[in-house]
Amino acid sequence: MRGLTPSQTIGPFLAIGLPWPDGPEVVPAGTAGAITISGRVLDGTGDPVPDALVETWQAAPDGSFPHPDDPRGAGPAGFRAFGRSATDAAGQYVIITLRPGPLPWPGGGTEAPHLDVSVFARGLLHRVVTRIYLGDESEANAADPVLGTVDPARRDTLIAVPGEAGQFRFDIRLQDPQETVFFDV
């Protein structure tokens, strides 16, 4: 066994190397059925975090992944499934994507539609991982095996609030009060 490489902070200068012009667009804006998930990354005083990187990874609408390690077989190529958005001066990020499909959970049951999220920032020595669930999927969310492991009092921090015309709001609070639930993956 080789020793693993440890994490270090992304630091304040990630904008030099990491943002892509099309990073927030998992699908091009205006794609039929596209949803927009946006929100702010906030610190323990509620101030915006203007130097964070938010990345998302998700299933396609049919529940497939463009990836050969999916034991059900790789889904169709063409859906990037990955989003990347640096936060702006107001701590705001945005991801334009398609609604992910539900997934069979290896332990039995069905995972509600969700996006896995990595958050990197100055002051975070390794990424924090959370999940975005969609607030208009309440029935699926109620049966989700992962949400079921989360303290009910904090579960709402994982649920994006639906607005008009495919808009969802999902703030990421790094620290109390109302700290977002983060996962050890």
Next chain:
Amino acid sequence: MTGYERPEGLHPPLDTPEYRSTLLRAPRHPPVRLEQGLTEITGPLLGAERVTAADADLTTRHAGEPLGERMILTGRVLDSGGRPVPDALVEIWQANAAGRYNHQVDDHPAPLDPNFDGAGRCLTDSDGRYRFVTIKPGAYPWRNHLNAWRPQHIHFSLFGRAFTQRLITQMYFPGDPLFGQDPIFNSVPDPQARERLICRLDLDVTQPDWALGYVWDIVLRGPAATVFEEGA
């Protein structure tokens, strides 16, 4: 279904008060254990369309050559079982030779270099190997504590092939006298793991009369035993 090992005790604790930026940003609640499902064992396979050959050479992108000590930086991306991670995106960013980042937030009064932007990217080859040509970054002061200086380092972003393998880290240089006072380098709890962030000089990679060669291998989490028992 195969999942990925969990690196207990490897990464720096998020709550590392010696690094002051953690104080308002490190979560207070312990993370909730997430079993690895389909979303976790897959991940972005970002292909060649994001990278051109010129992206791996940070010294030839402008009208003139950047100032500083030219260097070749290469190594392999592997998993802990020693298997190479091929076709994986590697992104780097760094300060210039004077210790200044090409970024509006950096107000260190050292000169910018019009011939150096400090960003590079490449894909690993079939053997997991990456290779960059760049210049050695300078050390620079920051305001963490009195007389705080960052050791010379290059930032690395690695994807591997699964969401669980995603890693952002920093690579350092051998024998840096600034290690002892740097809370970021020292945030890695295991001294041996800390040493794995340091590249080594390699005269076989060095090109005589042109550039020093450094080698740094990156090891990502490897596959673990079955995540779930069937029907459990």
